[in-house]
Amino acid sequence: MKLEELKLQHFRNYQDLDVTFGSGVNVLLGENAQGKTNLLEAIYFLALARSHRTSNDRELISWEADTAQVYGRVLKHSGNTPLELTLSKHGKKAKVNHLEQAKLSDYVGQLNVILFAPEDLSLVKGSPQGRRRFMDMEFGQMSHKYLYDIAQYRTILKQRNRYLKELGNKQQSDMVLLDVLSDQLANYGASIINARLNLLKRLEVWAAQVHNEISQEKETLVFRYETAVKAADLSDTQHIYEALKQGYQDRREKELFQRTTLIGPHRDDLKFIVNGKDVASFGSQGQQRTTALSVKLAEINLMYEQTGEYPVLLLDDVLSELDDSRQTHLLTAIQDKVQTFLTTPSLSGVAQKLIHQPTVFNISNGQIQTDA
Numbered sequence: 569m570k571l572e573e574l575k576l577q578h579f580r581n582y583q584d585l586d587v588t589f590g591s592g593v594n595v596l597l598g599e600n601a602q603g604k605t606n607l608l609e610a611i612y613f614l615a616l617a618r619s620h621r622t623s624n625d626r627e628l629i630s631w632e633a634d635t636a637q638v639y640g641r642v643l644k645h646s647g648n649t650p651l652e653l654t655l656s657k658h659g660k661k662a663k664v665n666h667l668e669q670a671k672l673s674d675y676v677g678q679l680n681v682i683l684f685a686p687e688d689l690s691l692v693k694g695s696p697q698g699r700r701r702f703m704d705m706e707f708g709q710m711s712h713k714y715l716y717d718i719a720q721y722r723t724i725l726k727q728r729n730r731y732l733k734e735l736g737n738k739q740q741s742d743m744v745l746l747d748v749l750s751d752q753l754a755n756y757g758a759s760i761i762n763a764r765l766n767l768l769k770r771l772e773v774w775a776a777q778v779h780n781e782i783s784q785e786k787e788t789l790v791f792r793y794e795t796a797v798k799a800a801d802l803s804d805t806q807h808i809y810e811a812l813k814q815g816y817q818d819r820r821e822k823e824l825f826q827r828t829t830l831i832g833p834h835r836d837d838l839k840f841i842v843n844g845k846d847v848a849s850f851g852s853q854g855q856q857r858t859t860a861l862s863v864k865l866a867e868i869n870l871m872y873e874q875t876g877e878y879p880v881l882l883l884d885d886v887l888s889e890l891d892d893s894r895q896t897h898l899l900t901a902i903q904d905k906v907q908t909f910l911t912t913p914s915l916s917g918v919a920q921k922l923i924h925q926p927t928v929f930n931i932s933n934g935q936i937q938t939d940a
């Protein structure tokens with residue numbers, strides 16, 4: 569899929585922008601604080617109806633305005649799809665084909681993006697929370713059901729934790745409501761774990777292949793999903809569901825004492841094993857970077873496999889963080905098939921690694937000029 573046109577009104581430092589993009593590599597060139605990342609953020613926002621930089625949507629609206637609008641025309645095999653998001657203090661409105669969507673989960677998935685920013689290089693070494701977020705953002709774009717299950721899971725988890733806090737304050741505890749919430753949570757939790765395992769299995773195949781290539785066949789990469797859920801068969805949702813319920817049962821006293829839910833997908837983690845060792849603990853910085861890059865590149869293939877379309881790739885100042893051979897690998901992998909948006913303060917080193925000339929946009933103070 570390709571993002572052919574983007575219009576922004578009062579989005580960050582863009583007051584009124586209408587730009588058409590190339591179908592290959594689009595370079596967003598400019599000095600610091602001119603609006604390069606803001607433009608990537610707008611594309612990410614158009615895809616996921618949320619920013620990758622802030623959870624406060626208000627920050628996306630230009631300081632001197634009350635409403636922001638992001639419009640995009642996406643070209644897919646099925647034809648042109650206009651997407652529109654309006655942000656105001658009353659919330660977000662999302663339209664697909666000019667029709668307002670009742671739920672944001674119905675909107676997400678029309679434009680698929682993969683964002684690669686310097687922070688992603690810490691996917692491997694960073695917090696488990698970052699890796700869970702990574703799974704949820706990526707898999708949510710590929711599966712409506714996953715997105716729905718995650719939303720339901722979060723809501724019920726909040727209710728259950730609130731109830732555990734209330735119970736902790738009482739002498740006499742009523743467990744009936746807790747059991748109902750546990751049952752609902754186990755239901756969505758089992759679906760999430762099952763979906764994660766299935767998608768990770770596919771992602772692992774692609775990531776292992778890329779990692780092997782980048783390391784010149786010196787390293788093997790495998791994934792390990794870590795969960796405290798003791799299901800006899802983790803490929804069976806019913807088994808996971810029962811194991812989750814058993815898990816709550818076994819931890820009842822502890823949960824009442826700690827007043828929070830101690831088991832489930834919100835506590836799980838993903839480990840990357842290179843040559844038999846956890847790369848977060850034992851890998852060199854280079855191996856960790858190769859792993860992060862392999863996982864990101866693998867996502868492109870997974871998304872294609874799952875949706876029949878290549879996603880749009882957003883590279884936020886990531887080239888400067890990679891050495892020459894990893895840069896070459898990245899740029900070779902994307903050419904010709906993946907529409908890419910790449911921010912950089914300088915063109916040197918980029919153009920000669922690309923077979924086709926990129927489309928270059930000069931960005932200055934929220935204005936864009938295309939190189940002739």
Ligand SMILES: Nc1ncnc2c1ncn2[C@@H]1O[C@H](COP(=O)(O)OP(=O)(O)OP(=O)(O)O)[C@@H](O)[C@H]1O
Pocket residue numbers: 579580581582598599600601602603604605606607627628629630631632911
């Ligand atoms: N809500 C907003 N309204 C108006 N301007 C904003 C808003 N939010 C951020 N800005 C401005 O956007 C600019 C930052 O743009 P951006 O983050 O895209 O920088 P950049 O071009 O990617 O630079 P760098 O290379 O340093 O990351 C700053 O000048 C900031 O003041």
